[in-house]
Amino acid sequence: MHAIVDQIQSVDLKAGEATRRYLDTLTKPPGSLGALEELAIQLSTITGELKPKVMPPAVIVFAADHGVAIEGVSAFPQEVTAQMVANFANGGAAINVFARQIDALVEIVDVGVAATLTMTGVTSAKVRHGTANMVEEDAMQSAEVIKAMDASVAAVERAKKAGAKCLIVGEMGIANTTASSAMLAVLTGESVARVVGAGTGINPQQQAHKVAVIERAIAARNADPQAPLAVLAKLGGLEIAAMTGAYLAAAAQRLPTVVDGFIATVAALTACRICPAVRGYLIFGHRSQEPGHDVALTALEARPLLDMGMRLGEGSGAALAYPLLQAATAMVAEMATFNDAGVSDKARL
Structure with a gap:
């Protein structure tokens, strides 16, 4: 059991911040998906991935x-x-x-x-x-x-x-x-x-x-x-x-x-x-x-x-x-950015 404890590292906060920034480029007002966005960020800190997977x-x-x-x-x-x-x-x-x-x-x-x-x-x-x-x-x-x-x-x-x-x-x-x-x-x-x-x-x-x-x-x-x-x-x-x-x-x-x-x-x-x-x-x-x-x-x-x-x-x-969790990961993986969709994001500036 000590060997397992020794393998545990802190979550990757930099990965979470990268996901937070990416979420703000998606076609929605910043933070408008509330706790779902925080869940996506946490999943990124856990996995170290911008677009984490939770299936199966x-x-x-x-x-x-x-x-x-x-x-x-x-x-x-x-x-x-x-x-x-x-x-x-x-x-x-x-x-x-x-x-x-x-x-x-x-x-x-x-x-x-x-x-x-x-x-x-x-x-x-x-x-x-x-x-x-x-x-x-x-x-x-x-x-x-x-x-x-x-x-x-x-x-x-x-x-x-x-x-x-x-x-x-x-x-x-x-x-x-x-x-x-x-x-x-x-x-x-x-x-x-x-x-x-x-x-x-x-x-x-x-x-x-x-x-x-x-x-x-x-x-x-x-x-x-x-x-x-x-x-x-x-x-x-x-x-x-x-x-x-x-x-x-x-x-x-x-x-x-x-x-x-x-x-x-x-x-x-x-x-x-x-x-x-x-x-x-x-x-x-x-x-x-x-x-x-x-x-x-x-x-x-x-x-x-x-x-x-x-x-x-x-x-x-x-x-x-x-x-x-599935919804949070799908949001990051599939939702369009403002640039992708050709939607103006000037209201966010």
Whole structure:
């Protein structure tokens, strides 16, 4: 993992400035396409290209279970993780539908599902059968965190080799909003009550119980907020570790990466705490309905592209935002300049 971090360079700000100047030569008032222009500029800083490409995208969904599920923090039983992985493999989940819509490459990676999976369409990279209950002991050992991250580095490399020009990272794991909330509270210093939401759809009484469980876990684990890998090991999940590694690997490969919702953004925050240069490679797809997502976005100084009241996960919100990246790159590649079109630009002088 240290080797990957060492490969990450800062984004190319000169390329972004070149794109900014070029956008002002196109047949439109300067800045009139607003955030779409800023998105095109960011894509240029990531790729180093005046006219970047984002097709095809790759969707990688990491799946794992959480020992803290035994504390009754989710509306669904732990078996749903394996059942949903089967649904992904069969192409029936929301992320499958949205991935088909954008012609994305898709890989489902089992890094820690509690059940033993033998189905086709799922890459096995299982580190262990779910994490430990973080209320009672550290969720993972440090070596297990690194192993999950290494699995995601390999997945990103497979996507890049298959021709992917953009990455979307998703997750599946019952109780992973509990792990993410615990991590976020420690990393940002916010109260647990401030970051905990309904997750899979729990009622107010269950939500209060979830807050109490997380507070117990944080007190018991005593994680140092200045040590992001330790926070991940003590309070996180195998799929969160894998997502963190995927963001690092994508940055090393100079791949634009669309970040999904709450859990994905906590993983992105963790990656940025490990290597701040990662931040420039991240495009935030949407604002989740989970209250902790605003906390995580604020910590990253991020403005998401969409706000649709979603809280599904899987990479679904990021996949819905992806066409905006297509539009941004098409604008730069296909829109005429004032000179090309024979249009006077004196009004701009």
